[in-house]
Amino acid sequence: MIEVLHEERKSAVLTPSSLACLAHMPTINLTAGCAHQCRYCYTRGYSTHPGEGKIRFYTNTLTKLRAELARKRKKPVAVYFSPSSDPFQPVPDVLEMAYDIFTFLLDAGIGVAFATKGMIPERHRALLASHAALVRGQIGLITHNARIATAFEPNAASPEVRLAQTAELLAAGIAIESRMDPLLPGLTDDEDSLDGLCRALASAGVRRVAASVLFLRPAVIWSLRRHVTDPTMLQPLLDAFVVKEKMRIHAGKSVVFSLPEKNRRAILGRLGAVAKRHGITVQFCACKNPDIASGTCNIAGRWDESAGGSRQLSLYEGR
Ligand code: SF4
Known part of the structure; x- marks a missing residue:
């Protein structure tokens, strides 16, 4: 059961992200915390996290967004949802707000x-x-x-549902990709697991995947130990991190524990080879793996070669 705290947001709705991939796009979080409660979720370590089993829902987001955009001389080309939460959490207030805000932005010609x-x-x-x-x-x-x-993403949609909605949205002409983030060392990074997942994604029509390997913060280790009670899942994961190294991510502002570089390279190589057999291209997330990857993982999509428009992406139209 998730406790939903209703609050008025005092800070700005449209916010910049520290992720390089989102450097040119404003972002919106509808909540602090996320009802999906993924056991590996990195946001558990953030100072704004409302605590275990809770989310903070901002009741005035649409009102403030309207006011913010009305004051802007140039409107954003698109807005990203959400750097630290999820717009489709199983909470009626969140889903209602997502629908209303998406409608408002899309009707204004602003991408989502x-x-x-x-x-x-x-x-x-x-x-x-x-x-x-x-x-x-x-x-x-x-x-x-x-x-x-189920063990790691207790309140998220099942893989079956996510695959079905991927196929449906792709068939509707929407630029949809998949995100394998995080791959769980010792559990989901072996060739058979990657092959099964890539086969399922290819069947759904996916051609591009962004990927990254789990990294650890103290709050994530605590969460895994507390919630993943099946030792056949927890132990291989923890064993994979017996040798780990500190890494600076997000432009060096945040220190995390990651697998050694050679281990992450090996996983990426394995995934790339498997995905290729299924006609899928893989991009490793450079924001989370600055030592071995470059370029963008396309987290917010490409806006310069679209199905329906050819507008260049910049934070605000006309810049
Ligand atoms: S869906 Fe994303 S933001 Fe939500 S709990 Fe899972 S990892 Fe965190």
């Missing part, structure tokens, strides 16, 4: 980019489909194994 592990309700899917040229999405899927997904 999102990443989600949630169940996208039918009316939201219909809204996105009716504005396909203005929508980009990454649907997160770390495994096609339902047992592992």
